[in-house]
Each structure stands twice: as C-alpha cells, then as structure tokens.
Amino acid sequence: MVRNPVFFHISPDQCGGARLARLFSLNGYEAICDEKGKLAEDIAWAQMSGQVPLRDWPEARLFTGLYRLQPWWRPPLESWRSFAFLRQHFPDARFILTTRDMEAWLLDRMTAANGAAAKAYAAHWQVEEGEIPDLWARDWQAHLDAVETYFEDDPALIRVDTKTERLDDLRGRLEEFLPMPRSPKRPGWHYPAGPGLEQMLLRILDPAPESPRQQAEAFVGDVAEFCLRGRCHPATNELNGTSPFYGEWDGGPRVFNRAGKPHPFAIGPQPGSNNDIAIARPGLSFKERRAEGVINDILRLGRRDPVNIDMEDARWIGASHRKPLGKPVLCHNRREGARNLVLWPLPEQMGPGFRGYETPSPDNIPFEDKEDRLVWRGMISGNERREGVRPGPSSLRFLRRLEEAGDDPEAREEAWQGLCRTSRMAFIRRWFDHPDFDIGIAMAWAFRQFARDPLIAPYCTSRKGPAFFHGFRYQLCMTGYDHGSNFIQMINSQSVLLKEEDGWEVYYSGRFKPWKHYIPVQRYCDDIAEKLAWARENPNECKEMSRAAREEVALLADPVLMRAIKGRILDGLASAG
Structure with a gap:
C-alpha cells in the first residue's frame, strides 16, 4: 500500500471542501483549498497546454476547491472533472468524492456569495439564472456517472455520502494512509442555511425585463454601426503604435503577437466539457489577460471569427492626425475619427452584470x-x-x-x-x-x-x-x-x-x-x-x-442585446473582408 499519497477532492463547490481542508490541516498536513481559483486555473492551463499541473505546491497533501467562480466574467472552471488527467501525473493519488442532498446543494450553490456562482454560469452559458439549477443537476449527474465509469471498484476512489457519513468517519478511513489523531470539534460537513436565503433565491431567479423588439433591433444596429465606424482599406501593414498586448487570432488554438510568436494562451475544449474556452497562463497581469476575455466573448457566441485585438488603454493609434492601421483592430477605446479601430466592450468592466449596469437604477433618491x-x-x-x-x-x-x-x-x-x-x-x-x-x-x-x-x-x-x-x-x-x-x-x-x-x-x-x-x-x-x-x-x-x-x-x-451587438460587430468585420 502506498503511504502518504496526494489527495484530490473531485466534487464541486458547496460539497464540504472547506471542512475537508480543515481536517487535513488540523492533523498537520498542508491542505490547499480554492486559492481564489488558482488551483483550477493551474490544472486547466496544464491540461490544455500539455504541461505538468500543480508544480507550485510541492508539499501539499490535499487539493480541494478545484474550481474558479470569480471573477464572474471569466468562464467558470471545473477542474474537479479532470480526475483522469490528474491521475496521469499523480498515479498514486487518492480521489475523494463527496456527495450530498441535491436540493440542499443547489440552494447553497445558487445563494453562496450573493449568487456569484449562478452569475458566472449564466454569463458563460448565455442563459437566464433561473435555468441554472436544472443545468447544474444535469452536469453533476454526468460527473458522477463519469467517475463511476472511470474508477469502478478502484480503491483510489474514496466515496463519501455526507448525508450519512460524518467528518470523523472519513478521518478513520483515511488513517489507512495518513495518521490523523485529531477530529474537528464540529462533526458536520455543511453549515446550516442562514436567514433570508429563500428571498435571495427569488431575487436571483427573477427574470430581467425584456426590451421591446423594435426598439431593441434599432438599438443593436446603432451600437454596432458606431463600433464599426472608421473601417478603411489602406492596403498597408501599418501596426505602429499597437501595444505589447496586441494579438492576432485566426480562430485556432493560439494567439500570435506582431512578430508571429504565440501569446501564452490556450484555446480549445474546456476540460471535462465540450465548451470551448480561452485560458491564459496563470500569473499574467490583468492587461495581458484582456485578449483572453475578448476571445471568450466570441467563443460564447459559438463563433471563431479571426480578429486582431489590442485592449490597452488610451489608444491613440489610428487617430486623425496619424496613419490608419493596416487592418481593423478590436479596442475598448479610440479617438474620435480613428480609422480601423473597432470598438469592443472591455471584458473586465463593460457590459451587463458590471457595476453601474443595474436596472432599474439603484438610486432611489429623487x-x-x-x-x-x-x-x-x-x-x-x-x-x-x-x-x-x-x-x-x-x-x-x-x-x-x-x-x-x-x-x-x-x-x-x-x-x-x-x-x-x-x-x-x-x-x-x-x-x-x-x-x-x-x-x-x-x-x-x-x-x-x-x-x-x-x-x-x-x-x-x-x-x-x-x-x-x-x-x-x-x-x-x-x-x-x-x-x-x-x-x-x-x-x-x-x-x-x-x-x-x-x-x-x-x-x-x-x-x-x-x-x-x-x-x-x-x-x-x-x-x-x-x-x-x-x-x-x-x-x-x-x-x-x-x-x-x-x-x-x-x-x-440587457445581455441578449449585448450578445446581438457583439455578433453584429463580428458580422461587420467579416463582410469587410
């Protein structure tokens, strides 16, 4: 029997991960929990780019919280689905699967952090938040089926039903691998639901009002036309003034800079899912990651249109007193009269869901x-x-x-x-x-x-x-x-x-x-x-x-109108050749 293996918790959020980390740390073992999405990013990046995962945590005995739910405008990551990939790199690992009552899990997940998970999934899946519980239930069952198919009777899988098994019961089972003399004072896996969760859930599930169709169509066309204004065909390769963040994406798995060298992005199916995402190498600055956000915007539309991207601030390039760029470039800002700078919402700041876009306005003072x-x-x-x-x-x-x-x-x-x-x-x-x-x-x-x-x-x-x-x-x-x-x-x-x-x-x-x-x-x-x-x-x-x-x-x-605007911008770029 292998002693001192690494343990991976392969359940989603709200399934006892924090309590599991408490059990390990209480007994002197390094337990890495969530890390604000860093664990999930590390695993997803390694899997999509063909690298070794989790090298930054060589002493960890437990990895839990293998998900990324924030910031909400980035695709949620579910690296708890990557058990097969993790086993390739950690062949002696043990995998802990905790399950719980479905309805209780859905309530906790919908309302945790004021609905942060629901907001992230709704934005990524392009659905109303009221549709999320059924989709989560479907995907959770699919994960359980995949785990059972992969492991079958393999002892590397440790199943835990948190409805019937206390944390101390698991402690006893783990002593086969690790000495665990101490038990947490609180034996339960989950904290009791706080007051007001039902009201919060009703608020989250309340559908947003729809814009009148005729008004909406005119609005979409007007915004897209404004963003596309200034396109021209100078027949040059002029790119002077573009920033180091400039990238060219042809719809494939890589993004290239002006010199033809790849940016540290990977684009393809999300591990454990058929949905395509773009993911940046962990540790990049927020500006270096902006192109990742634009590409994810495009992928969410079910498209892979070739685009040129420069999401730096204060874009003076293409202004009337300078030469036009040689081809259209997506930017989040431009000077009046700029040529070949096509506007696109800044992924980390502009659009439905961000501060200021509340409707009705939160200001109730006449x-x-x-x-x-x-x-x-x-x-x-x-x-x-x-x-x-x-x-x-x-x-x-x-x-x-x-x-x-x-x-x-x-x-x-x-x-x-x-x-x-x-x-x-x-x-x-x-x-x-x-x-x-x-x-x-x-x-x-x-x-x-x-x-x-x-x-x-x-x-x-x-x-x-x-x-x-x-x-x-x-x-x-x-x-x-x-x-x-x-x-x-x-x-x-x-x-x-x-x-x-x-x-x-x-x-x-x-x-x-x-x-x-x-x-x-x-x-x-x-x-x-x-x-x-x-x-x-x-x-x-x-x-x-x-x-x-x-x-x-x-x-x-209105997120529906925002998607239509982005699609119309891409249509305009495609029609221009």
Whole structure:
C-alpha cells in the first residue's frame, strides 16, 4: 500500500471542501483549498497546454476547491472533472468524492456569495439564472456517472455520502494512509442555511425585463454601426503604435503577437466539457489577460471569427492626425475619427452584470431631495494640460518622479509642480475647498503610499460606494488617460451627469448625446462653474436628461442585446473582408 499519497477532492463547490481542508490541516498536513481559483486555473492551463499541473505546491497533501467562480466574467472552471488527467501525473493519488442532498446543494450553490456562482454560469452559458439549477443537476449527474465509469471498484476512489457519513468517519478511513489523531470539534460537513436565503433565491431567479423588439433591433444596429465606424482599406501593414498586448487570432488554438510568436494562451475544449474556452497562463497581469476575455466573448457566441485585438488603454493609434492601421483592430477605446479601430466592450468592466449596469437604477433618491452640490472622487490620472490634440506627460510620470525624489526638496518641488499641471490635479486644487463641490482624490490600492505624501494627502479622501454619490444632484465624469471608467455608474442615477468632452469613444458612446443625456463640459473642465450654474437654473431639464440616460443604460444592461451587438460587430468585420 502506498503511504502518504496526494489527495484530490473531485466534487464541486458547496460539497464540504472547506471542512475537508480543515481536517487535513488540523492533523498537520498542508491542505490547499480554492486559492481564489488558482488551483483550477493551474490544472486547466496544464491540461490544455500539455504541461505538468500543480508544480507550485510541492508539499501539499490535499487539493480541494478545484474550481474558479470569480471573477464572474471569466468562464467558470471545473477542474474537479479532470480526475483522469490528474491521475496521469499523480498515479498514486487518492480521489475523494463527496456527495450530498441535491436540493440542499443547489440552494447553497445558487445563494453562496450573493449568487456569484449562478452569475458566472449564466454569463458563460448565455442563459437566464433561473435555468441554472436544472443545468447544474444535469452536469453533476454526468460527473458522477463519469467517475463511476472511470474508477469502478478502484480503491483510489474514496466515496463519501455526507448525508450519512460524518467528518470523523472519513478521518478513520483515511488513517489507512495518513495518521490523523485529531477530529474537528464540529462533526458536520455543511453549515446550516442562514436567514433570508429563500428571498435571495427569488431575487436571483427573477427574470430581467425584456426590451421591446423594435426598439431593441434599432438599438443593436446603432451600437454596432458606431463600433464599426472608421473601417478603411489602406492596403498597408501599418501596426505602429499597437501595444505589447496586441494579438492576432485566426480562430485556432493560439494567439500570435506582431512578430508571429504565440501569446501564452490556450484555446480549445474546456476540460471535462465540450465548451470551448480561452485560458491564459496563470500569473499574467490583468492587461495581458484582456485578449483572453475578448476571445471568450466570441467563443460564447459559438463563433471563431479571426480578429486582431489590442485592449490597452488610451489608444491613440489610428487617430486623425496619424496613419490608419493596416487592418481593423478590436479596442475598448479610440479617438474620435480613428480609422480601423473597432470598438469592443472591455471584458473586465463593460457590459451587463458590471457595476453601474443595474436596472432599474439603484438610486432611489429623487433629484430634488439630493444635496445641491457637485461630487467627484477618483485617482490622480490624466496628463499635463496642453492646447494641442495630444496632452503632455502623464501624471504617473510625475508621481514616479515624486517618489524617486526622496528627501530632495528641489526634486520634490519640481515633480509636484509637474503634477499640479496635470488635468485632474489642477481641477482638484482649483475647486477643492469650494462650497459648491464635494471632491477629492481616492488613490488606487497600488498607489496608496502617495496618500501619505504631505503634498498630496490634504486632497485625499476615502473611497466611496455608489450610495454616497446618489446623495448629490450633480455628478462629474472627468477624463483620465482616456474615457472616464465611472461614466455608466454615474449616469445610471437620478442625478444629472456633467461630462468632460475629451474626444474619447467607447462602445456605448454613440448612444449618449450632450444636452439630451448629460451636460457637456469643456476639455479640462474649464467651464465647470458656468455649466453648474446652468444646471441649477434648469432642474426640469436635468431630470429629463437623467431619465433619458437611465433608459439607455437599461438597454445596455440587457445581455441578449449585448450578445446581438457583439455578433453584429463580428458580422461587420467579416463582410469587410
């Protein structure tokens, strides 16, 4: 008998994985549980790319939580289905299959983490959340059948019925392989259901309202046409200005960079499933993974259209003062008039399910009951103010210089003066103490050290949730390096939005018109006082703009329409050759 084997828990979430990890760790064995999806990603990547799995955990005795459910916009991973692959690399391993009452499992899974699993599967399978329980039950039974067919009477499989077998009973069975003198104080496998689960389930299962068909068709066509605007045929190979994240996908298993070398992505059937997915090598940065998200968007449509992708921020390429790109490239932002930049929603931020796309709007404070001031919070971003099309150096450059200056007073002052010339910092310093404004800097986590700098600290404040902003009549969308990322969150409210006209476009920009949906503000917000005064003098017009804007967000929040838009964009690219 093999001693000290590795154990794999091959059941899905809400099947006692955390309790199993507790049993092993209580007895001194390293138990790796979930790791926020890292285990599942590692196994899936290894299986799809032909590599050895789990090399980063050489001392682990138990692996459980072999799934990825978050972030919800990435395909859920079910690496607990990869038992045959794991056995190839760990031939002496033991596999623990825990089962439980189906109805109880479905309730826990639907409501865990406020419905996170249901949201992820609904987005990936392109179905309503109300359809999820039946699909889960079907797939769970298919997994049980596959396990029984593969293992049959093989002692490597340890079956555990959590309805009849306590955790301590399993402890006794495992002592054949590992000394386990200690038992957890709580013998059960699952925590009792908390209050309000039924109400939460009803909320999750409540179907979203459908958009009127004629309105929906016109909306889809309008958004797709806007995204495709600027396509041309320059008959060149011009790709100058594309970022290191640029990739070309021909619909096959690989994505290639400009030099023809493969990006670290694998594309093919998801392990344990017939659904195709794209998966990036674990450890890549969020920007390196953006193309993975675009490809998964396309695969969810059941398509494999060849595309060129560059999901970097602030895409000045193809702008009117530069040469057009030699072929259409999918981007999440572009300059007005850019050629061969086709807009696509940023997978990690834009579209149904993301913050700001709630319908109806979560803001229930009437316009007249809000505080009569303008509110803004945000990161120090943007560039040095200049009169030409292109702005000056970025605020990030001046922040780095400030950090590098150390205790050198002259170097610090030079960096500070440069930072004060950038758009957002100049605006903050101009209006920070004004009674009509509630504004402040909220540094991103990666830049939190700057909030303690004595030059910047007086302008800093804590980050605020959406409810805080709903308390004000006037919200401001101020450009950073490109289009303000909080635009949808702010315009989907009963406040009125004042938006800096910055020349940047994203996929929904064509739907929001100045003076119809928002109050336009000059570049660098130089006329903010004038526009705020107008808003105060015209409350009825402000309320009408807010109402019209919320109607647009309701259309943008419809996942059926979002799928249709993406399909129409791909159709447009295909028709252009």
